[in-house]
Amino acid sequence: MKPRIFFISLVAALLIVFGTGSTFAGPTTLVYYDGHMHTTRSDGSGSVADIKATALSRGLNAVIITDHCNQLTLAEWESLVAECEAASDESFLALPGFEVTGSDGIFNRAHVNALGVEDPFVGNDEDCLCPEEVWLNPPNPAGTGALYPENITKWVDYIHSKGGIAVHNHPSGTTIPEYGVNNMEVYNQSHVDDVASYAKQLGYSDQEAWEFGITLNNFAVYGERDVNMLVPFPGFPTPIPLRNALYYATLGFTGVGQWLGAPEAPLNSWDDHLMAYVDGDVERPIFGLANSDAHNTVDADSIVGVAKNGVYLKNELSANELYKAIKAGRTFATTGPSLALDVNGELMGDTAYIFDGSADINLSVNSESPTCVLVKIDIIKNGEILQTIYPSTSTSPAWTYADILGDSVNQDGYYRVEVTSQDFVTGAYQFAWSNPVFVDIP
Numbered sequence: 103m104k105p106r107i108f109f110i111s112l113v114a115a116l117l118i119v120f121g122t123g124s125t126f127a128g129p130t131t132l133v134y135y136d137g138h139m140h141t142t143r144s145d146g147s148g149s150v151a152d153i154k155a156t157a158l159s160r161g162l163n164a165v166i167i168t169d170h171c172n173q174l175t176l177a178e179w180e181s182l183v184a185e186c187e188a189a190s191d192e193s194f195l196a197l198p199g200f201e202v203t204g205s206d207g208i209f210n211r212a213h214v215n216a217l218g219v220e221d222p223f224v225g226n227d228e229d230c231l232c233p234e235e236v237w238l239n240p241p242n243p244a245g246t247g248a249l250y251p252e253n254i255t256k257w258v259d260y261i262h263s264k265g266g267i268a269v270h271n272h273p274s275g276t277t278i279p280e281y282g283v284n285n286m287e288v289y290n291q292s293h294v295d296d297v298a299s300y301a302k303q304l305g306y307s308d309q310e311a312w313e314f315g316i317t318l319n320n321f322a323v324y325g326e327r328d329v330n331m332l333v334p335f336p337g338f339p340t341p342i343p344l345r346n347a348l349y350y351a352t353l354g355f356t357g358v359g360q361w362l363g364a365p366e367a368p369l370n371s372w373d374d375h376l377m378a379y380v381d382g383d384v385e386r387p388i389f390g391l392a393n394s395d396a397h398n399t400v401d402a403d404s405i406v407g408v409a410k411n412g413v414y415l416k417n418e419l420s421a422n423e424l425y426k427a428i429k430a431g432r433t434f435a436t437t438g439p440s441l442a443l444d445v446n447g448e449l450m451g452d453t454a455y456i457f458d459g460s461a462d463i464n465l466s467v468n469s470e471s472p473t474c475v476l477v478k479i480d481i482i483k484n485g486e487i488l489q490t491i492y493p494s495t496s497t498s499p500a501w502t503y504a505d506i507l508g509d510s511v512n513q514d515g516y517y518r519v520e521v522t523s524q525d526f527v528t529g530a531y532q533f534a535w536s537n538p539v540f541v542d543i544p
């Protein structure tokens with residue numbers, strides 16, 4: 103396998119990522135949290151205090167610390183809880199969570215974050231058994247996704263039995279409805295950085311490597327909507343889809359071809375999951391999150407807060423209020439821009455009941471940086487791009503977009519928005535993804 107050829111397809115597959123925004127009715131407060139990171143208790147480099155220092159410098163109001171459960175002792179868990187309590191006050195929350203850590207691999211990593219669970223250990227605490235140690239999920243030698251998907255469902259059931267929230271991490275389009283997770287990461291900074299660093303080791307430029315990382319990340323959001331690119335590939339019928347190219351590439355590198363999810367297309371995109379809810383095939387929607395998954399938590403270049411979630415709180419900041427909003431989808435995922443979205447006054451995660459066939463989509467977006475301009479806003483309706491707005495070609499700082507857009511509604515569905523901004527000094531792109539507002543014709 104020639105990595106260069108492999109990569110050409112990835113470059114060709116550069117995704118245009120979208121963003122969103124909106125205005126907001128009602129008394130709410132916007133706070134930010136990063137919900138995925140590691141301390142020295144597992145494979146992170148920093149302490150809770152280190153994390154708090156970075157989080158405050160990045161404007162976060164809360165962090166959720168999620169060490170790998172299978173690397174924790176009971177004493178370590180208790181010390182994490184104590185350090186989090188000590189680091190928390192009325193203006194900042196450090197909350198203990200944990201990452202249920204199953205099989206590893208390039209694409210099909212079965213990792214689920216547990217938020218708001220007070221006890222990670224199944225059964226007797228002294229036995230210190232994590233969900234992934236009770237219900238195993240070893241690597242799948244065939245490279246076709248989770249070997250025991252039913253065990254991932256058991257992790258989620260355990261998390262729910264403890265009153266917690268289950269988040270599928272860095273999923274690459276491999277989330278299946280049967281897992282029953284509440285949320286999924288539509289963006290994981292560490293995943294993007296890892297994939298980019300593999301590509302750089304193969305000799306690709308920083309820009310190409312970043313595009314590759316974004317492309318693989320975005321399988322989770324779009325499935326193959328935008329990345330099922332046709333790829334020239336030597337020795338095979340040309341062109342072939344990107345996911346097949348990835349299979350042959352991993353076969354060449356590791357001897358085991360890795361499919362994203364399964365050999366059969368398509369992947370389960372976030373939009374597929376949302377439509378499954380609209381169609382009544384599942385009881386709950388899966389809401390999207392962005393997290394840093396920081397491991398370099400003591401370093402000067404710690405990525406804590408580089409990806410984060412904006413949360414609209416209806417009451418004062420507390421662990422309970424934060425978890426309620428995450429579960430309700432009253433959040434947007436972002437690496438920079440902020441947004442607010444409502445449809446006929448209903449917030450993200452809620453349902454607007456449509457009686458007159460029309461929807462007012464209230465949208466506001468801000469780049470949140472004096473050197474960033476909004477370059478693209480996509481409004482997604484039922485998994486398809488309804489409208490694309492190019493708000494600015496100027497370099498006016500912190501560009502803000504606000505508008506009310508009308509649409510006619512003749513079927514149940516949802517609206518969500520995606521925002522792209524660009525730093526005109528560095529050229530770097532930043533993104534935001536709203537959670538959906540559902541529409542229902544009674």
Ligand SMILES: [Zn+2]
Nearest residue numbers: 201213271272
């Ligand atoms: Zn993970």
Ligand SMILES: [Zn+2]
Nearest residue numbers: 138139201395
């Ligand atoms: Zn992690």
